Amino acid sequence: MNEPIDKSISEAIWQSGNNAGWRGYLRSDGRKGIRNIILVVYTVECASHVAHSIGNGEQDVHVIGFPGCYDNQYAIRMILALGRHPNIGAVLTVGLGCEYTQPSKIAQSVRESGRPADSFFIQENGGTATSIALGKQKISQLRAEMDIQVQLVPMSWSDLVVGSECGGSDGTSGLAGNPVVGAFFDLLVDRGGTAIFEEIVEMIGLRPILDARGATPQASEQLRNAYDKTDRYCREVRQYSVAPGNFAGGLTTIEEKSMGAFAKSGSRPIQGVIRVAERPPHNGLWLLDSVPDAHFMQFGYTNPNDTEGIMDLICAGSQIILFVTGRGSVIGSAVSPLIKVTGNSITYNRMKDDMDFNAGRILSGEITLPAAAEELAALVRAVATGQLTKPEALGHREYFLMYKHQDTPALEAGCHA
């Protein structure tokens, strides 16, 4: 599903002036990472303390995990997508020993992607202290292997996948925060990159607009189908994604909230719809559908919290996430750096240590929307070259994996039509 990299194009972009490229970590599937992280994965909540203790004090080690003892295909797809993410260089999986989810199978899958990986069960290696010591020893072995393999290559906008999400929205999000992300997405797509947006529950009321944005008749059909499923979902759970706080804050209808959220998508044609743990089949702008499919158990909520949506975007291969918040938020993320954008200058000044970009300047007339988008592009490029985002520097490494059901094929099967 990945097209071979055209080295000549890559080199040409690398050499061209103001869009000059940078260096990234080449992975065996042709994708490139902007970070080289060792991922520790626990396969049940019982192993979480040991996993986090293994990661403590280690450079560039992130910890994620799945809390359930009983496994779930959707969650396994996510773990594999994260273990084989371009920002990940090696993986250590840690299980307790009696859970359904299998650490050794995850490690095997990751090794097949060309990355060093190892696994162990706590029950087979003594208790807490001995398991932490063993894990740290394995981390240093994995790091040594990873350092030998590391291949830094030219990277450009066309290698970049950026996801966008919003949370803690206020009146400025639809006016400045989301539009600046949309205008940046236009720049990214025009430069050959890939942009992913989600939150279909906040597209209710926009069916004709989605339909018209499809790049091809097939893309429009995917968009209509995704919309109709979401519309059924909202009617069946009898809830639209608009709350009393939104009304008090000045939003009057779900249509109004939807359009404010949809502004994140910019204006370029939408190439199609991907599902959770699927990668975009080619570059351009994509919609990610994280709404559960109809299932006999009817389980799974769309986006129980902001971090869940961020993980969906990272599982699609996003190396960077743009997170728009008006009221302010203090989350970050494991695996891919989060860039925090606010459209509210008051929030920006109150939470300066957490906020990366102040789009509120558009509303005060200090800067135009196109100029702000160029400035955001420069920040994205700086982060891609290694500059830490505010959440990264503060040590934020949030993650969230949960049970859900989607009729998604295996990763290898490619995009769901």
Add this chain to the structure above:
Amino acid sequence: MTVSTPPATQPPVAFQIGADDNVATLLVNAEPGPVIVRGSTGERQITASEPIENSHKIAIAPIAEDADVIKFGVVIGAATRAIAQGEWVHLHNCRSRLDERSNAFDVHTGVPEDISYE
């Protein structure tokens, strides 16, 4: 969201997104009186006929009963009665064309009033 009231000498600003929008969004609290409408079509002044809170909408053109309320250049709802330029546009005079509960919320707090707690 934090609200603020500007000094009386500076009229409050409302931000208009689409050129064809018939509502704009206040960036600060507004009292009855002049309001600057800023946006893609430049700046102009209109008159607010009632107090309107920060982040809420002001009608920048007259809107007939059942006509579309337009923001971002798209339909965000329908007017439930005729709305004059300068009026506050919210749950009391605008409803969703999709969400059947749209008219069931308190206009100031957004709290639902269609659920019994007795």
